[in-house]
Amino acid sequence: MIHDGRSFVVNILSLPFNARVGITLSTQDDCLQALDSGRCHENHLGTIHSSALFAEAEATSGEFLNRSRGERTDVGGVVRRSAAKYLRPATGVVSSRVKTEREVIVEAIATVDTRGKALVEINIEIFDQEGKQVGSFGFTWLIALETFKNGGS
Numbered sequence: 001m002i003h004d005g006r007s008f009v010v011n012i013l014s015l016p017f018n019a020r021v022g023i024t025l026s027t028q029d030d031c032l033q034a035l036d037s038g039r040c041h042e043n044h045l046g047t048i049h050s051s052a053l054f055a056e057a058e059a060t061s062g063e064f065l066n067r068s069r070g071e072r073t074d075v076g077g078v079v080r081r082s083a084a085k086y087l088r089p090a091t092g093v094v095s096s097r098v099k100t101e102r103e104v105i106v107e108a109i110a111t112v113d114t115r116g117k118a119l120v121e122i123n124i125e126i127f128d129q130e131g132k133q134v135g136s137f138g139f140t141w142l143i144a145l146e147t148f149k150n151g152g153s
Helices: 016-021 050-068 102-115
Strands: 023-025 033-036 076-086 093-098 117-127 133-144
Touching: 016 023, 016 050, 023 050, 033 050, 050 076, 050 093, 050 102, 050 117, 050 133, 102 117, 102 133
Parallel strands: none
Antiparallel strands: 023 033, 033 093, 076 133, 093 117, 117 133
């Protein structure tokens, strides 16, 4: 997250870590982002490593927060907590879907306006190229008007 003194300017896909991992926008209508499998993502079983799936889910939660805040570029956030449940091995291209309604973000921003900060839970599901769910993830974001001097996700 880059803070220019007036607004949080975020391009989730261009963050160095996400770019290196290979997270891209999904071509599926109902999915937000995608990760193509490759040797660099494989674990010892030849399937996509759990950390690559986690990175895909976390980046998706950040992108959803970014898109849902609308014109409120003065609100930024960092991940405070996370939970992951891996359901089955993943191969091929995986895509992520947000299971949180945009209204949850709008309400959290209203809390920021009155209290200065808020916690908001963003839930993500990851699916393989056959449409089978391979994981579910929850990310609790701390959002605020304040500058996060150490950056964020």
